[in-house]
Amino acid sequence: MISLRDVSKRYGLLRVLDGVSLDVERGEVVCLIGPSGSGKSTLLQCVNGLEAIDGGSIAVDGEAVHGRGTNINRLRQKLGIVFQQYNTFPHLTALENVALALRVVKRMPRRDAEAAAARQLAYVGLDGKADQYPSRLSGGQQQRVAIARALAMQPHYMLFDEVTSALDPELVGEVLQSLRKLRADGMAMLIVTHEMAFAREIGDRVAFFQEGKLVEVGPASQVLDAPRDGRTAKFLGRAAQ
C-alpha cells in the first residue's frame, strides 16, 4: 500500500501540497485530476522520493519514503514512474533503454537483461522497435519505451504523470492501451490525467486536487458524475467544455 498522511510541501512561500492524505492499495487504480499547477506532478515525485516533503509522511508497503534509514534506491524499484515528457535515454536504443537499469541496478547479466527488456517491449507492443533510437520513434512509441523501462524493474506500483498530454491526438490511444493492459494484469496505479473519460473507465477511485489540497476522493463514477464538492463540479464543468 502507498500511504500518504498529511503530506505538505512548499516551494519557498508557495504551498504546493497542503495536508494531503491518500491510500493506494495493491491492485487498485487511483486517478488524480485537477487544474494545472495544483501540485499533481509534485505529489507523484514526492511518492518516490524524487522530491522531499516538509511535513507528514509517505509510506510504501510500510516503509517511510523519506525516512532516514530508508534505502531509497531499493524502494524506488517498487515504484515505477512515467513522466509527461517520456525522458527516454537518447543515447540508447529502445532495448538498451529498458535493459540499462536491469544491468546497473539489478546487476543482471547483459543477456538476461536484454531478454527481459525484449519481453517488456513486446508487452507494450514495440517488439519491432528494439534497435531503434528514441529520435527515430514517435512520441507514443517513446512513451511506451518509458513505460516498458519502468515495468522492467517489476514494480509493485506504477505512477503515471499526464503520460498522454505531450502526444499528438492520434498517438494517445496506443499509450492508453498499455495502461488498460496493466490494469487488466492487476497493477496498482496512481494516474495523473486530464482525460476524464479515461479516468472514469480505468479508475477504481478518482481524487480531485486543487491548490495543493485533496478536495474530494471517491469511486470514479461518484466523483465524476455526482461530485459532492462545488469545486469539483466547477472543474468538471470547465473540463467538459
Added chain:
Amino acid sequence: MSFSPYHEFNWTDCWFLLQGAGRTILLMLVAGTLATVLGVAVGWLRFASRAARILTAPAIDVLRSVPLLVLLILVSSVFGIAGFDIDVFGTAVAILTLYAAAFAAEVARAGFASVDRRTRRAARSLGMTAGQEARHVLLPLAARTVFPAWVSLMLALVKDSALVSAIGYVELLKASQVAVTQTNQPFLVFALSGLLYFAICYPCSVLSRNLEARMKHDLAA
C-alpha cells in the same frame, strides 16, 4: 673546399626532428590526459556546487587569460630563482596540464549543464544511485555534446606545446630550431617540421570526425 660551420641536411637531422615530434606527441598524450581528467573533475565540481564555482573562478580566469608563454617563463624563472633544480619535462607537463585543464573544465561544465535534468531524474527513478546515473546517463550524454570542443582543445594543445621550447624542452619546434642552426636550411627544416605537426594533428581530427559521427548515430538523419 672552404670550411663551413654547417653540414648538409641528413638522416641524423631527420631522426632528430622525428625525436622532437615524438616528444611533442608525448607532451600531448601526458598533458592532454591529465588536463582532461583534471578538467572533468573541476568541471564537475563547478557544475555541482556554487561554492566550488566561486572558489575556482580566479584560478580558471587567470589560466585562461594569461598567455601560455608568459606562464611558462614565469614559472620556470620563479623555480630557477628559488634555486629548485627543475625537470624541464615535468615543468612543461605541469604548466600545459593546468593551462589546458582550465579550458577543459569549462568544456566539461558546459557538457554537464547540457544534459536534461528530467532525463537524469528518470534514471534516478529506476533506482540508480547518483553515481550510477552519472556513469550511465550524465557522462555519456555530456561527452557527446562537448566532444568536438574537446578535440579542438587537444589539437590546440599540440600546437601550443611548441611554446615549451621557450623553457628548453626539445620538442618538435626546438628540434627544428637546432637543426636549422646546424644545417642553415630553414626552409627545408621548417617545411618538414610543419609536415610533422600536420601528420600528428590530421589523423586526430579525422579520427575524431569518425568518432563524432559514431556517437551521433542515434540522432535523426
